[in-house]
Amino acid sequence: MTRSSLPLNAIHAFLVTARHENLTHAASELCITQGAVSRKIAALESWLGFALFDRHARGLRLTPQGAALLPELRQGFELMLSATEKASRTHISIRLKAPTCAMRWLVPRLVSLEKARPELHVALTTTLDHVSQLDNFDAAIVYGKPQPEAMLLFEESVTPVMATGLPLPARVEDVAGMTFLHPTNDTRDWQLWLDAQQVALTMKRNQHFATMDLAISAAIQGFGITMADINLVENDIASGRLVAPFAGGVKTGAAYSLLQRPSAEAPPFLADLVAWLCQSQKVTHSPLSTAGLVNG
DSSP, X not given: OOGGGOOHHHHHHHHHHHHHTOXXXXXXXXXXXXXXXXXXXXXXXXXXXXXXXXXXXXXEEEOHHHHHHHHHHHHHXXXXXXXXXXXXXXXXXXXXXXXXXXXXXHHHHHHHHHHHOTTOEEEEEEESOOOOSOTTOSEEEEEEXXXXXXXXXXXXXXXXXXXXXXXXXXXXXXXXXSEEEESSSSSHHHHHHHHHXXXXXXXXXXXXXSSHHHHXXXXXXTSOEEEEETTTTHHHHHTTSEEXXXXXXXXXXXXXXXXXXXXXXXXXXXXXXXXXXHHHHHTOOOGGGSTTBOOO
């Protein structure tokens, strides 16, 4: 026999049967008939030239030759399994779904993750929906009320931000003369923040956007002053693209949470991705404690 004709299926059947010392149990694990298991072992015995089992009334017992061969065959088979699993892990992508509004927070973290762990690839899909389910994804960032089955990434806390270089309002009342940028088709985020400041003013010039990300992009270009989540604009403030003219933020009651598949169904490295996203949020400092804060 040539080395290329090594009967791997028969070896696998032998290893399983040796563990159970019972053809019925081996057949159940291998999902084949008891007769098929017997034929595979007989083929391996023919290939080797000696018997592997002694048959007796209560089942099977390894022959001295079979017992001597078993440890090395088991080790070799485990090495092959380990090698193939390691090779396959490097080609598996973790399917992550996230709302577009989370991109400013998420993308820098994915970039740093893939630099630190090049074997870990995330296939990112963005959506405008805030549906709290995985669908066909391995993990999903969802926006809305915190969910007990999900891991909390951060609670939404909004504050006004505007482009660096524009005249800064000295008081909250001074924003009345500016263009208000809204991340929704209503004024609820601005109204929530103004109520927290105990200030009532008329918003004369308004622009509404479909997502917070679009409102933030418009603010960066100097279109006006927008309400934005503190976590989403941390990089824009740190880089000087935006400035937060007032201290503190107001929680909206919404949050960004992470859903993931159960460990039994999870692809390799999913736990690493989850740990990275959660840990990176813990070590992130609020941008309002930096030079991006003007008043307060």
